[in-house]
Amino acid sequence: METRKRGLEAFVYQLAYATDHKGDSVLPSLKSHFAGIELLGSLGFKIPDEEKGICRNIREVHNFVRMWEEKRDDYPYEIDGMVIKVNSLELQEKCGFTAHHPRWAIAFKFKAKQATSKLIAVEFQVGRFGTITPVAKIEPVSLAGVTVSSISLHNEDFIKNKDIWLGDTVLVERAGDVIPYIVKSFPELRKGSETPIDFPELCPVNNTPTPVRLEQDEGGAAWRCPKCVCSLVDLQKMIFHVSKEAMDIDGFGKSIVERFYDLQLIKDISDIYNLDYDKVSQLEGFGQKSVDNLRAAIDKAKKNPIHKLLHSLSIHHLGKKASKLISEQIEYIIDLKSWNADRFLEIKDIGPVIAENAILWFNDAENLTMLQRMESYGVNMWQTDEDKPLVPAEGGVFSGKTILFTGTLLHMGRKEAEEKAARAGAQNVSSVSSRLNILVVGEKAGSKLKKAQELGTVQILSEEEFMQLIGEG
Numbered sequence: 001m002e003t004r005k006r007g008l009e010a011f012v013y014q015l016a017y018a019t020d021h022k023g024d025s026v027l028p029s030l031k032s033h034f035a036g037i038e039l040l041g042s043l044g045f046k047i048p049d050e051e052k053g054i055c056r057n058i059r060e061v062h063n064f065v066r067m068w069e070e071k072r073d074d075y076p077y078e079i080d081g082m083v084i085k086v087n088s089l090e091l092q093e094k095c096g097f098t099a100h101h102p103r104w105a106i107a108f109k110f111k112a113k114q115a116t117s118k119l120i121a122v123e124f125q126v127g128r129f130g131t132i133t134p135v136a137k138i139e140p141v142s143l144a145g146v147t148v149s150s151i152s153l154h155n156e157d158f159i160k161n162k163d164i165w166l167g168d169t170v171l172v173e174r175a176g177d178v179i180p181y182i183v184k185s186f187p188e189l190r191k192g193s194e195t196p197i198d199f200p201e202l203c204p205v206n207n208t209p210t211p212v213r214l215e216q217d218e219g220g221a222a223w224r225c226p227k228c229v230c231s232l233v234d235l236q237k238m239i240f241h242v243s244k245e246a247m248d249i250d251g252f253g254k255s256i257v258e259r260f261y262d263l264q265l266i267k268d269i270s271d272i273y274n275l276d277y278d279k280v281s282q283l284e285g286f287g288q289k290s291v292d293n294l295r296a297a298i299d300k301a302k303k304n305p306i307h308k309l310l311h312s313l314s315i316h317h318l319g320k321k322a323s324k325l326i327s328e329q330i331e332y333i334i335d336l337k338s339w340n341a342d343r344f345l346e347i348k349d350i351g352p353v354i355a356e357n358a359i360l361w362f363n364d365a366e367n368l369t370m371l372q373r374m375e376s377y378g379v380n381m382w383q384t385d386e387d388k389p390l391v392p393a394e395g396g397v398f399s400g401k402t403i404l405f406t407g408t409l410l411h412m413g414r415k416e417a418e419e420k421a422a423r424a425g426a427q428n429v430s431s432v433s434s435r436l437n438i439l440v441v442g443e444k445a446g447s448k449l450k451k452a453q454e455l456g457t458v459q460i461l462s463e464e465e466f467m468q469l470i471g472e473g
Contacts, residue, residue, distance in 0.1 A: 012045040013037060032087045054087060069110045078145035081109040098408050098443055112173040114183065115148075117141040119168045122153065122197050124204035128236035128314045130225040132204065132214060134159065134197070136170075136182060144174050151180040156199045157221035163187055167194035199223065206230045234268050235261050237314045241269050246312035247304055250297040251290075259283075269313070270370045273298060273377035302378045305386040306333045309379070313367075316357045322350055326358070327387040334371055334381055337362040348430060390418060396425025397469050398438065404429050406449060407442030409463050417466075424470045432458070440466045 015036040018026045030036050034054055041047040051068070055061045065082045072079055086092050086104035095104040121137040134153040141148055151172065153159055164170065164185045171183040203212040203225040214223040225233065238261065242252040249272070260266045265279060275298070281291045307327035311320050318326075325347050330336060336358065344355035361367055375381050392399070403426040405417050412420070417440070418428045429436060432451040438459045439452045452458040461469070 010046060012040050012047055015040060030089060032089060033085055033092065034087055036089075051082075065108045072110060079110070080144070081107050083107050096410065098410060112175060113144045114171055114173040115141045115143050116169055116186075117148075117172055119164065119166060119170050119185075122166065124200060126203070126205045126225060126228070126232050126236065128233060128240050129316045130228055130233050132200070132223045132225065134199070136164075138170065138172065141172060143172060143180070146174070148172060148174070148180045151182055153182070155221040156223065159197050159199075165190070165194040165196055203228075203230075205232055207232075231267065238266060238269055238272065240314055241312045242272065242301075247301045247308055249301045251293055252297060268370055270373040270377065273302060273374055273379055299378075303380055305384040306330075306381065307387050309333065309381070313361070315361045317354050318358060322354050324387075325350060327383065328389040331383045332381055334368065334375075337368060390422035390428055392425050392427050393423050394425065396423065399425030401425070401437040402427045402429045402435055403438040403440065404432065404436055404448065405440045405442065407445035409440075409442040411463060411467065417463075420470055420472075421466075 014033070015027065015030070018039075020026050030039070034052070037047050037052060041049075053064055055064055061084055065084070068075075068079075068082055084106050086095060092102070092104040095102065097103060117138040117140075119136055119138055123135045123137060125133050125135055127133060134155070136151045136153050138149060138151060153164065162182065162184055164182065165187075167190075168185040168187075169189045170185050173181055173183055175181045201214060203214060206212050206225070206229065208230050210229050212225050212227060212229060215226045216223050228234065235258070239254050239257045240246055242249040242257060243254075252272075257266070260275075260280075263283075265276060266272055275294075277291050277295060280286050280294070281288060286294075305327065307320075307324040310327055310333060311318065311323035326336070326344070327333075329347055330339075339359065339362070341352065341355045341359065344350050344358060345352065371381070398421060403421045405414055405421075409417055421428060421440075426438070432439065432448050432455070434455065434457065436452065436455075436458050438461060439448065440461045440463060441449055442463055449460070452460060
């Protein structure tokens with residue numbers, strides 16, 4: 001019903017499954033991609049008409065897509081490019097697929113649309129790490145089907161390098177026809193009323209009587225609020241904590257976090273796991289089913305592996321990969337309070353910046369108290385099987401061997417391949433060195449393959465050869 005209201009239209013471009021009245025596949029009778037689209041059209045599906053064509057050579061391809069780039073403004077749909085495909089289905093089969101796209105098709109992106117507007121104000125927003133981000137407010141302008149009025153200015157250096165002043169006329173585009181971006185200003189159009197943008201010295205969003213002086217990251221362009229006293233950083237941390245990227249609490253989106261925060265139902269991350277569901281059920285839009293679903297999603301998140309929890313705490317520079325590496329080495333997450341820099345640096349790919357930030361976070365009494373509250377509310381703090389490093393099996397075909405995967409694998413993801421290798425007895429390593437025994441090479445292998453060839457001691461396998469050795473080829 002909702003879809004019908006929105007008046008959506010769907011164009012169909014490819015046949016993946018088709019049978020006749022006897023149940024026999026009709027795909028073998030088709031020789032080309034173009035013929036498949038034509039068949040779909042004859043069956044009543046909406047297909048491209050003048051927008052499709054067969055080109056005999058690359059020059060014709062170039063002319064065809066350029067023609068459509070010139071016509072895009074008059075086209076009834078917003079388009080940002082065209083897809084160039086191999087027409088022969090037999091050749092498509094030979095080209096095959098990578099893990100995420102066909103090799104027989106490639107996108108040709110049109111040049112980003114641009115427009116001019118006037119910069120009327122700059123607002124400063126705070127992020128979950130206390131980073132202050134300037135946001136340009138411009139006179140609304142239509143660009144690639146969207147009205148743009150706000151654009152990130154990233155940091156102070158971005159503003160200075162592009163010489164952007166308040167009141168300037170600016171050139172705007174949507175990078176990839178998605179993200180609004182200021183390409184440049186036009187200093188030559190200034191009339192004298194424009195003024196430089198002054199980056200604040202004190203936290204611009206602090207709504208308490210206590211001023212907080214901003215600090216600039218060493219060697220970086222970003223300014224940060226080093227110790228938030230107005231709790232708006234906590235709000236951003238909570239928004240990230242529940243997101244799919246972090247603890248993945250289904251149905252607990254940004255708007256709900258902000259609403260609960262405004263109502264003082266949650267003040268920090270720990271409160272998410274101690275919600276007053278009776279009060280929630282009294283809120284407009286929260287029936288019993290909604291409350292039950294939210295409770296179930298939060299209870300599920302409580303059981304997450306600790307690498308997800310560690311990443312969700314918004315420790316500066318501690319991303320997914322580093323969180324996983326640390327979680328492989330510790331049984332109880334709160335024990336990180338006793339780790340020193342040397343202990344962190346023992347872990348390959350953990351550098352001094354991550355170590356320092358993690359130490360600062362776990363040496364903060366308020367952070368530890370918050371973790372302990374979370375634990376008392378049932379949030380898992382102990383290493384799970386998902387956290388543990390892959391342990392090589394004994395007696396496998398790769399027993400006692402070190403292995404590394406490089407390039408794009410076609411039949412499995414990197415994590416799956418490493419698990420298969422470990423079950424076959426191999427120890428997964430992260431770099432090419434004299435201790436590497438086997439390098440499995442996928443598509444577009446680069447410097448690792450070259451280095452392994454130069455060593456001359458590394459056995460180099462294709463993905464197919466690897467699968468045959470583990471009995472899956």
